[in-house]
Amino acid sequence: MNAKVMKRKKSSLSEVKVAVLGAPGVGKTALSVRYLTRRYIGEYDHNSETRYKHEVLVDNDPILYEILDTCPKDYNDLPGNDTIHWADGLLLVYSICDRNSFSFLKKVGALISDNDIPIYIVANKNDMSHLREVNAEEGAILARSLECGFAEVAAAEQVAPVAVVFQELCRTVLASRRKSKHSLLERMLGGRSSNLRLYVRGKSDSALPKD
Numbered sequence: 001m002n003a004k005v006m007k008r009k010k011s012s013l014s015e016v017k018v019a020v021l022g023a024p025g026v027g028k029t030a031l032s033v034r035y036l037t038r039r040y041i042g043e044y045d046h047n048s049e050t051r052y053k054h055e056v057l058v059d060n061d062p063i064l065y066e067i068l069d070t071c072p073k074d075y076n077d078l079p080g081n082d083t084i085h086w087a088d089g090l091l092l093v094y095s096i097c098d099r100n101s102f103s104f105l106k107k108v109g110a111l112i113s114d115n116d117i118p119i120y121i122v123a124n125k126n127d128m129s130h131l132r133e134v135n136a137e138e139g140a141i142l143a144r145s146l147e148c149g150f151a152e153v154a155a156a157e158q159v160a161p162v163a164v165v166f167q168e169l170c171r172t173v174l175a176s177r178r179k180s181k182h183s184l185l186e187r188m189l190g191g192r193s194s195n196l197r198l199y200v201r202g203k204s205d206s207a208l209p210k211d
């Protein structure tokens with residue numbers, strides 16, 4: 001592929017920014033690193049938030065996936081507005097062995113409930129079910145109240161289920177982006193919006209602008 005074509009391909013990449021939120025030690029870094037590198041290292045030494053930027057394939061489309069791995073100081077250190085407004089989607093993580101981390105997420109949920117932002121809830125460390133403090137039903141109830149997806153995983157043991165979570169969140173972000181572009185187009189076209197709908201249906205979504 002020549003440089004010109006590569007440049008064009010790069011500039012047409014969709015960018016998706018996801019902030020990974022959750023109490024200290026729930027496995028935010030382990031999940032992010034697992035998704036981007038497929039590896040599990042075990043101990044992650046960082047005291048400040050980290051950004052990773054990687055090109056990934058979601059449904060065969062290349063996506064520039066940016067992950068903000070947050071690093072709260074303690075269980076009262078809730079994410080700020082700047083983090084929430086920066087993100088296109090939020091991955092909310094708690095540990096099934098840490099009830100306080102679940103309470104932390106409930107507070108985050110209350111904080112973001114007014115934002116129309118795609119969310120996915122992950123209950124991590126399900127390889128440690130003998131130390132379980134939060135049952136799956138509680139996680140599912142929280143997910144229903146925030147109208148988002150939910151999965152229990154173990155970054156320590158699994159690659160595919162972790163990838164599914166990040167990819168699902170990416171799909172939701174892209175779908176909501178297409179939806180808001182569609183309604184913007186409809187507003188701009190005013191009275192001709194019904195024609196637009198027919199045209200879009202006829203083109204099975206391909207008429208909608210992509211990033």
Ligand SMILES: Nc1nc2c(ncn2[C@@H]2O[C@H](COP(=O)(O)OP(=O)(O)OP(=O)(O)O)[C@@H](O)[C@H]2O)c(=O)[nH]1
Pocket residue numbers: 022023024025026027028029030031041042043044046070071072124125126127128153154155156157
């Ligand atoms: N058993 C088990 N341990 C895990 C799992 N995921 C992460 N851990 C461990 O939990 C600890 C914390 O993991 P991190 O990924 O650093 O957690 P974090 O949420 O990024 O932590 P902070 O940066 O302090 O907020 C490490 O010792 C990991 O090895 C898991 O799925 N199962």
